[in-house]
Amino acid sequence: MAVSSRWGVARLLLSSVPFRAAFLVRVAQYAPPVARKTIAAVNLTLHGIDVDPRASLGPGLLLQHPVGVVIGGGAVVGARCTIMSGAVLGRQSIHSGSDPNGYPKLGDNVLLGTGATVLGDTRIGNHGTIGAKSLVIRDVRAGATVVGIPARETGSLNQSAQKVVRSAPSEPNA
Template identity: 45%
Template sequence: MNSSSEALAMPEEAKRPGLWALWREDVSCVFRRDPAARGTFEVLTTYPGIHAILTHRIAHRLWRRGWRYPARLLSFLARMATNVDIHPGATIGRRFFIDHGAGVVIGETAEVGDDVTLYHGVTLGGTSWNRGKRHPTLCDGVLVGAGAKVLGPITLGAGVRVGANSVVVKDVAAERTVVGIPGKEVRPAREHHNDQEGIDLDHHLIPDPVGRAIACLLERIETLEGELHVLRGGHPHTQRVCRECGATESCKSPDPT
């Protein structure tokens, strides 16, 4: 068997870097995504997100080898110390970063790709009690804003951005931005503003579909009131501006204030 055939026959787990290499990548990626990080010692001793992922790397290996209770116990201890709950069965890719590391929950069958970033309060949860695949899959480069919930056996494509406090329950195509409850795609990839590391940190600069809809309704009401005023014999361009919200309304007198 030649070397290429051996590579193809090699188990996927054997192709991945060793534990120390994964840990080094987890720590080094913090400096590219958090400008507050000033040194390796500081990150290792004060970042609960780092403590959670480093511990999960061990717990996941125990889980894969059938040591289920020790894996669960280790995850429980990590949760007590970090307030981050990652099930040892969850599959986490390389250079994973949890910013602030508080209130994050990742379910058993969740799959997370490489270079994924989660902010505090994120949940990768399930929507059923079935024992099969019930948690989401996040492809490479996904960023999930604070407080967002990604629920069910759905897939978020590579480069997806999820706005803060959104609830995503359907598949999302690659390089899209999702916002709202339920989550809706609102911005294509060409409008992302990536930094030198290819990470879009402007996940808060997203359109407001609710505000846009309200603006359209106000404009429509203004038009209808103007037409109604004309039908009543008034001047077609006579309008009054609401002092409370700034919206305009048709005036009932020829000399508005």
């Protein structure tokens, strides 16, 4: 679809639910303190996403299908992370109060699959992948892929690259 004017670009961006949800998350983060909770409540009402404005979110965040995403106040999300629908980043215990050390910390380029839950003072390394419906309560090393309840490592970025290279079809004989 060709966009012929600035208004066309604005209309295109505003019709994108992931863009609108991420935009309101950013507005809530930089709004005056009295308006933060109101903007977050509007985002929850319009898009079904509950992000505490105190969460630290890196640049390039992609909220793909943002319905059901919950990000607690002390969570740290690195640059260029992708969070799918229903993912949760929160405390492991209700007794940890507002301690920011009780929340997950994601590195850069992390993918959280649909319904993935990361709880407690857990660190996910750069380029980590958390599979759908996985429950992560332990640290995940950089480049690793984890799945299951509780999440267990099934591979790493280097192993995946090697599998792709090995499974490439050979040239047909002419």
